[in-house]
Amino acid sequence: MQLIRSFEQENAALVGFGIRALLLTTEPERGPIAQRLAGIGGRVEVADELFFGLEAALDDPRGYELLVIDCDTMGGIELGRRATAMLGETARRLPVILISRDCQRQVFPEQAVAPTELRAPLSAVSLRVGFEHALREKLARHLI
Numbered sequence: 001m002q003l004i005r006s007f008e009q010e011n012a013a014l015v016g017f018g019i020r021a022l023l024l025t026t027e028p029e030r031g032p033i034a035q036r037l038a039g040i041g042g043r044v045e046v047a048d049e050l051f052f053g054l055e056a057a058l059d060d061p062r063g064y065e066l067l068v069i070d071c072d073t074m075g076g077i078e079l080g081r082r083a084t085a086m087l088g089e090t091a092r093r094l095p096v097i098l099i100s101r102d103c104q105r106q107v108f109p110e111q112a113v114a115p116t117e118l119r120a121p122l123s124a125v126s127l128r129v130g131f132e133h134a135l136r137e138k139l140a141r142h143l144i
Helices: 032-039 050-059 077-086 088-092 124-134 136-143
Strands: 004-007 020-024 043-047 066-070 096-100 116-119
Touching: 020 032, 020 050, 032 043, 032 066, 032 124, 043 050, 050 066, 050 077, 066 077, 077 096, 096 124, 116 124, 124 136
Parallel strands: 020 043, 020 066, 066 096, 096 116
Antiparallel strands: 004 043
8 A cells, every 4th residue: 555645844935825735756755846845835745656646636535736746756757648638627626747857848838737847857946937837726816
């Protein structure tokens, strides 16, 4: 059985408004992506197996508000794109960020169902821009 671990950072900048994010990665629980997500105010839960993580995102009654996939540890950018497609209708309510060194360019799609793609190694700035883009509709509701 795979476990999902929670990670929250004290004194986080509140741009993330405590958004509940599921990070799929095999990196250590307090790895750089988890640290940066928590640093912008996200409540991060980590799963270390792709299909278990997708199942958790689909089945969780509390609902995740963001899915982040570290594609380099989960099987590559193409697998991340296929995983996003498998979410189907769930992708309409669950923004996705894919992170990979195989990204030739960063992608900030207009359609809410398409994943934001960020190039690795991930900087704090690119994650914040990707985070704000992926969650633009939710963040706009908080600001109104």
